[in-house]
Amino acid sequence: MTRHPVAGFPAMESRAIEQAWRSVHRVMLAGAVLVSVACGRQPAPARSAAVVATPARTDAEIRELDIAWFTARAERDPTGAADLARLGALYLERGRDTGDPRDALRAEEVARRSLRHRASHNAAAASVLQGSLLAQHRFAEALVLARAALEAEPEHAGLGAAVGEIEMELGHYEEARASFTDLHAPAGDLAVAPRLARWMEIEGQPVRAGRLLRAALATAEREPALTRAQLAWYHLRIGDVELHAGHPAAADSAYRRGLAIHPDDHRLLAALARVSLVQRRWHDAADYGERAIAQSLDPATLGTLSDAYVALGDTARSEEYARALDVAVLQQPGAYHRAWSLFLLDRGRHVEQVVRKVRNELRTRTDVYGYDLFAWSLHAQGRDREAARAMERALAQGTLDAQLFFHAGMIRRALGDSAGARVMLERALATNPYFHHRQPTVARAVLDSLRSAAAPVVLAGSAR
Secondary structure, three states, X not given: OOOOOOOOOOOOOHHHHHHHHHHOOOOOOOOOOOHHHHOOOOOOXXXXXXXXXXXXXXXXXXXXXXXXXXXXXXXHOOOOOXXXXXXXXXXXXXXXXXXXXXXHHHHHHHHHHHHHHOOOOOHHHHXXXXXXXXXXXXXXXXXXXXXXXXXXXXXXXXXXXXXXXXXXXXXXXXXXXXXXXXXXXXXXXXXXXXXXXHHHHHOOOHHHHHHHHHHXXXXXXXXXXXXXXXXXXXXXXXXXXXXXXXXHHHHHHHHHHHHHHOOOOHHHHHHHHHHHHHOOOHHHXXXXXXHHHHHOOOHHHHHHHHHHHHHOOOHHHHHHHHHHHHHHHHOOOOOOOHHHHHHHHHOOOOHHHHHHHHHHHOOOOOOHHHHHHHHHHHHHOOOHHHHHHHHHHHHOOOOOOHHHHHHHHHHHHHOOOHHHHHHHHHHHHHHOOOOOOOHHHHHHHHHHHHHHHHOOOOOOOOOO
């Protein structure tokens, strides 16, 4: 469940990516990326007397040209700062579009070089550095930079929202609440609304979150500087809020609108695979998932594909994707992406390793979903008393998330708390009966068994 609107992806070693591709027996070529530019040559003109119309370049092609141009400028001016800052911003943009985690590292490197060349009055490089740290989930380091930027411009609402967002991701909820309460910005402010919407979700206000995102989308549609990928992202977030609220058809529509703007967007294709899965449209889930990983290898989508092929009866192919996810995830340095971890736990794969990773992450990042994942990993080990304590922390902010309630209900059931289990499982289904493709069915079966056990026994011949 990737719900972080800025980070985009965690760090992953290129070797893991390559091995994962081999394990699914595909070599997906994402198109030759301006080889002639990389080699310093211009394409040869067409040998034809006819006038040949030059097709419009895509956003990705324009970005590659920009990267090549700013790289060359930076090499010609080794002490410059502005060109390096712009180059870092382009790397971040490309990384978000393609899912390649190496671009976050590239962005960090050039941003630090820029700041070494000019430490003061270089807000652009500082912003890129902060974004690269967020992309790598190095939240504590990013928070230091964000607070310094806000201290320099205390009236800047966007900087205040950035601080609040990082505080929220770290689980510093009282500080985040103060940061967001102090914001004063128009409803559709693109620097504020998406971050505030995420906070509204944590606070259990999904309707307000949806309104904020729609206001931001209306602003974004009037902003000519935004790329198609950036505009499509707002549809992605609106779809996510709809799906978490239990409206898969509305989520599907939002994702499709985004895909119409930015075809082959791997994030939207992966989201369509997920929403197809919860609607039990197995073939659609497999098709969208295949298209998504053709653009970017996301282990969470490998998990979606594995589940889709199980439902389709192709267990061999399902296991192939599950092994590919193992390869990609187990070589991941630092904390695992939470969607990957949930897949491993639900399949009983590498449980002890997931528990260790989650425990380590909680040393610095004590947010709702970190505690939920920790509780679920302890439950997988049969350590339900510890799991219940962690689950209390996960539920403490009043977040309306059916998966949190499902996890809480199953943990309470394991502890023999039938009444508590019923409350939580009923709440999960009432909040969102489409929160997962299998677990709502499990919740209903458990509720039936709990109700049957609680029903009074009527002896033969007794009064009715």
